[in-house]
Amino acid sequence: MVSQSSSVGYTIMGKTADLTVVQKRTIDTLHKEGKTQKVIAKEAVCSQSSVSKHINREAKGRKRCGRKKCTSxxxxxxxxxxxxxxxxxxxxxxxxxxxxxxxxxxxxxxxxxxxxMGFSCPNPCVKPLLNNRQRQKRLDWTAADWSKVMFSDESKFCISFGYQGPRVWRKRGEAHNPRCLRSSVKFPQSMMVWGAMSSAGVGPLCFLRSKVNTAVYQDVLEHFMLPAADQLYGDADFIFQQDLAPAHSAKATSTWFKDHGIPVFNWPANSPDLNPIENLWGIVKRKMRYARPKNAEELKAIIRATWALITPEQCHRLTDSMPRHIVAVIQAKGDPTKY
Missing domain, CATH: 1.10.10 (Arc Repressor Mutant, subunit A)
Structure with a gap:
């Protein structure tokens, strides 16, 4: 049976009910201000004895219950x-x-x-191994007109993902600590896809059927990068971004860019966390996480359909995040970041 009194609050079977969190905070605040227990009881809407018990309990402190820990x-x-x-x-x-x-x-x-102690055991983040020279070069960035940059990259897509390697013990905020990272391996055997994006949207995808050498890469530039530039920039000037893969940095490729009058961004090595298209690949793969393709053709169809769902607004947000990428790299002194 529950009854209510205007002065003592709720009682259950003749016993005063436990104080709520709000009532306890009210009592503690008013007690620190030097208010009397009668005034506190009225403000907290409880009995004066409840106020007295709570104040005495907090002053004495409750003795810890349970078995003593076996470790010091x-x-x-x-x-x-x-x-x-x-x-x-x-x-x-x-x-x-x-x-x-x-x-x-x-x-x-x-x-x-x-x-x-705060340790959990998730799968470690995979980041490229950086030497001191590469770390320093990653710090030589300033905020620029990123909307004029066409970001490009290749990414691998698998029908199924296998063993992710050992887990790592780390605390909150240590996901990108160098000692908690597992270095990635370049060129794993899988289906490779080339793509490009800018703040205006995405370009067409290219599925790479063989190892990317200079001739294959120039063919990608001719039949996929140039159409993407026309689609995203029209007659406006732009800067092309690419990583330092051998086919990308070859002399023949540099000559191709000069012949077509396309400026290329001076990109530091091992810096996927500076490239927003890496985040875009992550979005695509998260959208595909429930897909179960049975063969390579089904996988291609799913990739194309998912890529077509990327909106210009998403690309614009990713491009606008570049200043934050730069600040994070500077704060990390060139080490890998969360991006």
């Missing part, structure tokens, strides 16, 4: 140091090294302690 703070610091030294170890390997330091704990306890 020193043991936990040792565990955190072990995880940080090699975050790619599994729980069994971490437990073995931890118990070697005269610590008695189970696998479950080890896992729980790492979770208490």
């Amino acid at each position: 703070n020193r043991d936990n610091r040792t565990l955190e140091r072990i995880v940080k030294q090699n975050p790619f170890k599994n729980v069994g390997e971490i437990l073995k090294e931890w118990t070697a330091a005269v610590v008695s704990a189970s696998r479950t306890t080890t896992h729980r302690r790492m979770q208490d």
Whole structure:
């Protein structure tokens, strides 16, 4: 049976109900201001005894219940140091090294302690390995008129994705920490697709049937890049962006660009996080995550259909994000970023 009183609030079977979070905050605030318990009870809409009990409970503090932990703070610091030294170890390997330091704990306890420290175990982000020279070159960027840049790149698409490699122990905010990254491997065996975008939208796709050499790449430029430029820019000037793959940086390719009067962006090596089309590939692949193509032709059809759904507004937002990419690279001192 529930009854209500104008002075003491709700009671259940003759017992005062637990205070709500709002009531507790009200009591704490008014108590700090030096208000009397009678005034506090009226403002919090509860009994004066409830106010008194809450204030006394907060002043004394509740004694911690439950079994005492089997590991000390020193043991936990040792565990955190072990995880940080090699975050790619599994729980069994971490437990073995931890118990070697005269610590008695189970696998479950080890896992729980790492979770208490803020560690989770997702798949690691894959980023290209950068040397010091490449890192420094990535810092030499300033904000520019990115709408005049046509971004291009190749990306691989698989019918099914296989083993993703070992997971990595890391804390919140450490996804792009160099020690938590797994280096990517160039040119894996898969279907490669070439595409281009600008702030105005996307160009036509090119499915690459063979290894991209200088002749193949020039054919892509002739039959796909030039039509994309006409579609996205018309008669306006633009700058073409490409990475430093061998076929892209070959002398014959440079001559092709000079003969066609197309300026090429001076692009730093191993910098996919500076290229917004990488984010666009990610959007396409996320849209395809529930697709189950049975063969290469079905995969091509799904890629084309998904690519056609990309809107100019999406491309414009990605291009506008370039200043943030630059700021992130500068803050990371040239190391990989979240982009």
